[in-house]
Amino acid sequence: MNSIPSILLPLLVAALLCAGWMIRRQRRAAAHGESAEDDTLITVGNLSLSRRDxxxxxxxxxxxxxxxxxxxxxxxxxxNDAHRLTKPHICRALWxxxxxxxxxxxxxIRRLEPIVERHSxxxxxxxxxxxxxLEVND
Structure with missing residues (x-):
């Protein structure tokens, strides 16, 4: 009987700490003029990957x-930090x-190149x- 309340208390504390951390993070991002959702964007050149979407x-x-x-x-x-992939690495991952x-x-690659070059x-x-x-044109 006593074990249920003893489990709930640590869970409640963890939930409150997590909520407080998230609120602080959102406030800090808003103070710097950025959205917390921007953490999900990775931009190379003028093309962005939205991990959220x-x-x-x-x-x-x-x-x-x-x-x-x-x-x-x-x-x-x-x-990939260097935006560089070997053929064997790509082939193993995709096929x-x-x-x-x-x-x-x-x-x-032949079908992807014109799309990338046309839109970025x-x-x-x-x-x-x-x-x-993957390179940025000057």
Whole structure:
């Protein structure tokens, strides 16, 4: 009988601490003129990945229309600090059961490049045939 109230008290304290932390974070973000939701945006060049919305936005906040595979590849570029991915890494991540996915990757890149270049100042470069790099055009 006594164990139920003893469990509830730590849970209540944890919930109150968490709520207080979230309120402080929102107030601090508002004081700096930014939204707490901005933490979910990753921007490279003038194209942003919204982790909250699971989509990409251009600088006019228009959503890019990407296939699921195009989105997955772009997300991989954005989540990699150097925005550089090797062909084997991409192929293992996107087509884990496929023995040789080089042609499939080439087709995906070929279809993705014009979309990225049309809607942003980014392009996908091939570095010596082994690595793809998401670069900002000057």
């Amino acid at each position: 699971d989509c990409f936005y251009n600088e006019r906040r228009e959503r890019l229309r990407l296939t699921p595979m195009q989105y997955a590849l772009m997300q991989m570029f954005y989540l 884990p059961g496929k023995d040789n996915a080089d042609e499939t990757l080439y087709t995906l 100042n980014l392009h996908i470069a091939n570095d010596h045939g082994h690595t793809y790099v």
